[in-house]
């Protein structure tokens with residue numbers, strides 16, 4: 001399901017300094033992306049501490065934040081931000097075996 005980030009992250013105007021992108025569904029490219037099952041934020045966002053293991057959903061070592069999302073066509077995926085000893089990663093992976 002996953003496409004290169006250039007196809008799922010599009011620039012989004014932001015005033016002031018910094019950069020921002022809008023995440024699109026990696027399955028169909030729509031910008032209509034919601035929390036999985038329309039659940040509240042505290043149910044779709046998880047923070048995992050650094051256990052020095054390679055157990056993040058994007059295969060990185062250390063702690064990570066994961067956000068469970070889905071598009072209006074039902075593609076289910078997670079946005080993951082991983083961190084370990086000075087290396088930062090951002091990735092999108094399918095959830096629940098659906099793609």
Ligand SMILES: [Zn+2]
Pocket residue numbers: 025026027028029030071072073074075
């Ligand atoms: Zn989709």
